Amino acid sequence: MQTASHKPVVLVTAADLAPQALDMLTQFDVVFAGKQPTEDDIVALCAEHKPVAIIVRYGKVNARIMDAAENLQVISKHGSGIDVIDQAAAAARGIAVRAAVGANAAAVAEHAWALILACAKSVPQLDARMRQGHWDKSTHKSVELDGRTLGLVGLGAIGRRVAAIGAAFGMNVLAFDPYAKETPAGVKLVSLDELYAASDVVSLHCPLTAENRQMLNRDTLARFKRGAILVNTARGGLIDEAALAEALAGGQLRFAGLDSFDVEPMTHPHPFQQIPNAILSPHIGGVSDAAYVNMGKGAAANVLAVVEEHARNAA
Missing domain, CATH: 3.40.50.720 (NAD(P)-binding Rossmann-like Domain)
Structure with a gap:
């Protein structure tokens, strides 16, 4: 079921996103999956909110998650490593995969x-x-x-x-x-x-x-x-x-x-x-004060670019 505002939803597989990134996403309802969401958590949120975009901070995004998110247009990595996303499954479903290259x-x-x-x-x-x-x-x-x-x-x-x-x-x-x-x-x-x-x-x-x-x-x-x-x-x-x-x-x-x-x-x-x-160290090389902002902004920019492209193509 969609949220009350009826804005399209962006699901973030984490508990937070940089305020500068949230400022870029005001046309969406941003839903957070929590600190360390499981696959089942993400599937349930996708089934409930039907996000148009997933920003991946923690965990993996596989075909099961994609199939639960029937409106999904883009999977945007909060960082540069997209190996946590099943890229073949995304391509088969026409879902764009993007990375915040160089942000960290x-x-x-x-x-x-x-x-x-x-x-x-x-x-x-x-x-x-x-x-x-x-x-x-x-x-x-x-x-x-x-x-x-x-x-x-x-x-x-x-x-x-x-x-x-x-x-x-x-x-x-x-x-x-x-x-x-x-x-x-x-x-x-x-x-x-x-x-x-x-x-x-x-x-x-x-x-x-x-x-x-x-x-x-x-x-x-x-x-x-x-x-x-x-x-x-x-x-x-x-x-x-x-x-x-x-x-x-x-x-x-x-x-x-x-x-x-x-x-x-x-x-x-x-x-x-x-x-x-x-x-x-616990995979924190890319987690700095500045990189947190840069990766969030990069991930948000990639969401906006793909969703706007979809809208133009549908017009």
Whole structure:
């Protein structure tokens, strides 16, 4: 049943949206699904409100959800990663899928560097040791990044920012990106195998696809330079987590900084929780004060563009 105002509905799979984004959506009734809505929650809300648009913040949108929303015109991601949307199902139903591309690029790049530096300088471990009364000045050596090699898998809006910061740190920057039409100054495009073998730090900045799922596995991790650092602020499905746990325990990797996981929220207990050279954060790389506003505005703009296009075509 439609809401009392009879405005078309936009369903947000979260409990909130930036006020600046809500200001753009005044021609709609905006319905919030709550903090961590289940698939059943979203299906029920779609059946009740018949939204013309879904803004995806948390959870996935599959064919069952689309079929419950008979008026659905667009699924708009609050961010850049649309792997949580069944794109084939959307295409089959004539539903547009859009992403707020670049809206959180600065936030994710900064978080990637927070993890790189935390790994290279053992920041959480030294902090914990200090709180336990230890003074490890005579025994600890951190990794100096100046002159080392940074390897980036993906050279989009985020990867390019990470590259620029790496260059500012005095690092040699390599990248693998089959879609890159040009490269920033100082960045050398190489094959994946070259990147793995040469890099002291490998940072992932590519979307998750059927082709690259678990691209980092026992075989590929064995090709890394021994003692390298791996950082993932992209998608957890890019990594075989059991293989990564082995590589960390066996010293093939010095550290891993992980902001995304194969199953989210990360299962508890999880092997990574017992690995001291893994630094973990709960997929918050893109969640900053500015990115929250930018992603909301980008998602809202994509809703407006598709709905207005539908209206023009129907006129």
